[in-house]
Amino acid sequence: MRIGLLTEGGYPYVSGDARLWCDRLVRGLGQHEFDVYALSRSERQEYEGWVSLPPQVRRVRTAPLWSAEDDGVVLGRSARRRFSERYGALASALCAGPDAQDGVSEGPSDDVADRFGNALYGLAELARDEGGLSGALRSETAVRALERACRAPGALRTAREARVPDLLTVAAHLERVLRPLSLDWYEDVGLGSVDLCHAASGGPAALPGLLARHFSGVPLLVTEYSVRLRSHYLATTDAPPPVRALLAAFHGRLAAEIYGRAEIVTPGNAHARRWQEHCGADRAKLRTVYPGMDASRFAEVGEAPERADPGTLVWVGRVEPAKDLVSLLHAFAEIRKEEPKTRLRIVGAPAGSEGAAYLGHCKALAAQLFPDEADGLHAVGDNPVSFEEIGGPELPSLADAYAAGAVAVLSSVVEGFPISLVEAMFCGRATVSTDVGAVVEVIGGTGLVVPPRNPRALAEACVALLRDPERRERLGAAARARALELFTVEQNIAAFHGIYLEIVARCPVRRVLLDETGEPLPFAVPAEAHVPGRWTGPATRLVARGGPGWAAGPPVRATPRVAAEGAR
Template identity: 60%
Template structure:
């Protein structure tokens, strides 16, 4: 099966699982042929080294198409028609997400802090469906325009697009924030729309003759592009899923969508902290919500990574019957169960992860102050580096200062050096060269986050057989499943009480750690993840109707003619020779001369395929025939002997000579 894996490098991902998961999927399902298509948000190199990757930038400018002078004159003549067609399609697209909120917009508004004010509460479900249909019509209309003329990037940044967007913002039913949009806001929104819709103008589809960004008439790129794949698998939502939507629209290719993080929620949270005006946040949020609803509606199956993500997808319009939850897989080979006695101290708490405000280390430090007062021998190890955000380094410095204030260095006696019970370390240091070493050096792992996607550090601790104390956020309860203690977020007292309960009960720690490791090995391994996707692929192919390949003959009614191309045409390698000519055979994928379809005498669309000549017609008689018994008159059917492509014996059998 040929699978197009649609990815986006540099995209938001709460779990950080998308890129390694894609690589493990490609390496694990060796029985399928993967073609990787990546949208790059920055000038970083393409992932998946050693594999064929098609990369398209979501930054900078697309290269201008090269045209001869006669083509330029024809392009000017088509320009007026293209602008009129663009105006109609872009007006439908904008009206589909500006005038009325798409399904699930209220959930996005709650996550974005009210950045998406909506339409009147009396808007009915029928009107919502009508607006969704209008958004889809505009989106596919722009895709058709891009395939036909390739002028979409320039038109999306034109003055015409700005005026159409302004008219939609001033129309009745538009969000209140959009009514006050200025020219700078409209320019910023059209620029973001051009980047988000850039996949419509790419040359990944391989069947668009006449397109300025596609291949010439009659040409098909190496591998056939998305027109020749059996399944499009989008590893995330947003612009990365757009090529899959177009492949389904143009070629009937089924689309599979996987989301290990709530993409829409992540966009709203990111834009809430960015320095954007209210009209820009409102319009971009409405567009992303409508695009997510259209993707969920068109996908054959939607695969969330957690039940938390699944609930968001349902609120955004995904059909519950087409949802399959598959947990992310992690490599459990490097993690072994560490007995509690191996830990340096039975009163050590460990926190691991990326230091950022969402991890709420301030709450953890205040909770440990209570633990330290009750158990003076308790220590806390914070193992992690600051994130890439502009405020993450300052947050780490603030946590260090708070730890120094809450826990001044104290010595056991007058002859000992003072020490702080809280230490800040990084993975790779002398104390914790690997994550496994950090988990082995503590008795209890603590997670104090206020926002969490898929908690990787929690799963790693479970694989190490460690008892855990976590806050009830994201998919924590789904991952823990009763093998650890869960407390409310932003509650230092509850967090401290749970930590003390486990530190004072070694037997309970051991039981919870063993149960946690068994649960992690059952649900969160790479083998489980790969096997689940193998079943998903087979399920989709089993219910997908037969599609003609690129250039395949069709029968009556436009349906593919079964057995029009014999199986011999797909034998890998090259045929040694064509029967009766002595000439080299055509390359792989071409039908041998003796297997070419014959005429259609009945006119029913089923052509006759002449069988190869009989053995008596092909083999010369070199010795007198001996008398045969009467039983030989009825010859038994002999099993066919397939010839290996490229071997001398196989070539002789194809020419009709004896080996």
């Protein structure tokens, strides 16, 4: 079958979200064809280029979310009136509904959700008829429609407080998120020709899938390893209240529409699943599919647990405030009182300028807590605390970092899916973790879990494992077995292969293809069109924005050959 893979700020770019997962999925499903439709987040991301693409990727099309391209479309009077009505209806749906500050229960009514969906698809149809809405979404008409909705009777109290700068900010954000409405991706030679759209995240990435479903009946599958709505909430905590309320309403309505229209939604863990259910996702549509990770690079360490230093704790990850290394250092001070010979190895690079500043703060704290030893003048083996990075002579690989300690520690206060914890489990290491995100779900009883921001509890759990080598070995073996069963690339690929077949069998795309005269083409979709293999001529090698890729030719009316290719 042909899959339309929809991404935002990720695959096929060298850097970005979910890049490795998408690449492993595409390479693991060589029996299918993939058309990749990617939204880029920055000029730098496009400049860095793409990863090497396997032959089953037959087409790549890209569009930027970081810059507004003028499509040159000037709406006539009738089109301007249609735009004003539909954008006004969208804005009205954002401003309507209960206000938590007024003491009314949260959650939009079905009527509001229907109005939002109708307005969204109405704008998409207008964009398709006129060739784009780039200029209209940035126009004064859009801002005034938003203002009228905020001032209308029954609008949210926070929306009524919006001033002109707030309205301009909201309108600019909506224009950026709604740019996929103006793309030419939805024709019969684009997303209209695929058997299934698979969005690698919610939000803007799933919006083209919604439109392909609306225009061509293509079923939609949505995967979220990090809930897009939650990421938006965290990113707008410093915005003025009216801006925060309006954008939260928009992204909440969009998430509900995506979950409602998708055939299946696959959260990456129970934490993401609870968010999706809270946003209105039907529980019957949810299938938890854990992210697949490469276990082979940890096999040697996992099969030789005796390599571990029984008196060493190891922490591995990105250095940033959310990892709460401060609590870990205070906990280690308590551990040293009970087990004076214990060492702590902190392995990881800082994440940006904030991470670099935090790393400096942690090093200063370590020097304060251990003044006689952590002065930077001793060898790594002589210091109770060391700050290291992968690639040095002591730790040439990630697996060597986990091999250096008998107990792996995770001290985060915020965590989604704890990748470093799974890596430690692949290595057969006993773990001590804080109860955040999906940690308890991942551990499943094979490690110790303590409350976050509790150095004493963290210290007590570490001491308990340091003093009991048999328990460490038992927990490490159980952790490795659990990780190999649930978190490998192979299980991830097998799960999505089964979901693909289920969706296509349950929701096949019913296409009516036309010949050169505009008449229906009989038998345009033969039975063998869904047999694996290439039954038509090869695709054309073209160069698209962002790098080389596979692409079809320009849009044309379907001929018998094009019809068969589109139905494959």
